[in-house]
Amino acid sequence: MLFRVIARNELENLYDMLAVNHVVGPVSRGDDTPTPMFDFDFVYDFKELRLDFPSTIHSLKRYVLPPKERFCTFTIQDNDWQKDVDLNAHKPIVYFGVHACDINALNKLDKVLSGSVYPDPYYAAKRKNMFVVGINCNPQPYCFCHSMGTDSALHGFDMFLTDLGDDYFVEIHSAQAFDCINKLNSREPDEQDHIRFLEITDKKLKKFTSHVDNTDLTKILDLEFQSESWKEWGKKCFSCGTCAAVCPTCYCYGITENVDMDLQGASKIKQLYSCNLLDFAEVAGGHNFRPDSYTRLKYRYYHKHRGFVEAFEEPLCVGCGRCGEACLAGITVPEVIASVRDKENNNE
Ligand code: SF4
Numbered sequence: 543m544l545f546r547v548i549a550r551n552e553l554e555n556l557y558d559m560l561a562v563n564h565v566v567g568p569v570s571r572g573d574d575t576p577t578p579m580f581d582f583d584f585v586y587d588f589k590e591l592r593l594d595f596p597s598t599i600h601s602l603k604r605y606v607l608p609p610k611e612r613f614c615t616f617t618i619q620d621n622d623w624q625k626d627v628d629l630n631a632h633k634p635i636v637y638f639g640v641h642a643c644d645i646n647a648l649n650k651l652d653k654v655l656s657g658s659v660y661p662d663p664y665y666a667a668k669r670k671n672m673f674v675v676g677i678n679c680n681p682q683p684y685c686f687c688h689s690m691g692t693d694s695a696l697h698g699f700d701m702f703l704t705d706l707g708d709d710y711f712v713e714i715h716s717a718q719a720f721d722c723i724n725k726l727n728s729r730e731p732d733e734q735d736h737i738r739f740l741e742i743t744d745k746k747l748k749k750f751t752s753h754v755d756n757t758d759l760t761k762i763l764d765l766e767f768q769s770e771s772w773k774e775w776g777k778k779c780f781s782c783g784t785c786a787a788v789c790p791t792c793y794c795y796g797i798t799e800n801v802d803m804d805l806q807g808a809s810k811i812k813q814l815y816s817c818n819l820l821d822f823a824e825v826a827g828g829h830n831f832r833p834d835s836y837t838r839l840k841y842r843y844y845h846k847h848r849g850f851v852e853a854f855e856e857p858l859c860v861g862c863g864r865c866g867e868a869c870l871a872g873i874t875v876p877e878v879i880a881s882v883r884d885k886e887n888n889n890e
């Protein structure tokens with residue numbers, strides 16, 4: 543990793559340099575509401591970027607794993623059929639202003655969708671087309687990324703910015719980023735920059751108020767599989783699937799095949815799904831392996847905090863807190879995990 547410092551006013555020059563490509567960044571949505579909301583969207587002017595954003599409603603997931611995506615089409619031509627595959631990754635996109643949790647979420651998705659036995663070419667093609675400019679964040683009351691070890695990113699970005707006040711501290715992680723920074727007015731960090739950088743990191747750590755105790759969590763989940771806690775949370779859950787929709791790491795999906803009425807064409811469509819939805823575990827014949835909402839809610843937690851850890855030695859949760867913020871029933875990861883741990887403690 544290389545480090546540089548650029549003056550604050552150089553950031554717009556960086557943006558202009560990168561904006562020969564399409565740029566996606568955090569923008570304000572709903573300025574007319576008492577609490578402004580932020581989301582990632584295409585940006586056409588540096589002034590639209592809101593790099594001071596607390597969090598975005600959605601993560602970058604929808605750019606690499608769109609909620610709905612056409613995989614391929616089939617057409618009948620001259621008594622034979624033709625298959626057309628579109629990876630839907632036509633242009634490089636610069637993602638300007640991404641928090642460490644969302645970068646780490648992409649790194650986790652990579653493990654399953656790029657690095658596993660069955661890589662997903664649609665995901666991999668879009669991922670390859672990304673240039674990521676990360677930015678340090680200001681922890682919100684619902685963020686518990688520090689507990690999940692995802693409050694800083696070590697890879698998965700091209701450059702990462704930390705606001706030092708008059709300057710930006712820049713971590714450089716790709717040859718392209720190095721090339722960009724060399725075209726700007728930059729300098730090597732000095733002792734004062736190091737001190738300021740460490741002070742800011744320290745101040746950030748003190749702002750975390752939400753935590754998850756991950757100690758022996760996989761074992762506790764094994765022991766508490768029959769815990770009454772799951773039933774209690776299941777009674778609250780509406781099985782709406784919102785938590786999975788906003789989650790940067792949920793990737794479950796369904797595939798539908800649609801045949802045209804004239805039987806001359808067909809298409810294969812992928813749609814993201816949620817394990818909380820009623821029919822998620824329903825199979826042909828109508829049998830549902832998880833008919834109760836608590837079994838589905840429990841499954842989501844076991845996938846993220848147990849099964850994924852077993853497979854990849856890390857949980858499938860980055861502690862962004864989006865699911866808890868979006869949940870109409872007020873179900874949050876820290877509260878669910880704490881209640882299951884409490885049951886274990888009380889059983890001892
Ligand atoms: S946990 Fe909340 S957001 Fe998720 S399905 Fe249940 S009610 Fe919906």
Ligand code: SF4
Nearest residue numbers: 789859860862863865
């Ligand atoms: S489970 Fe919730 S807190 Fe964890 S990554 Fe998904 S949305 Fe964020």
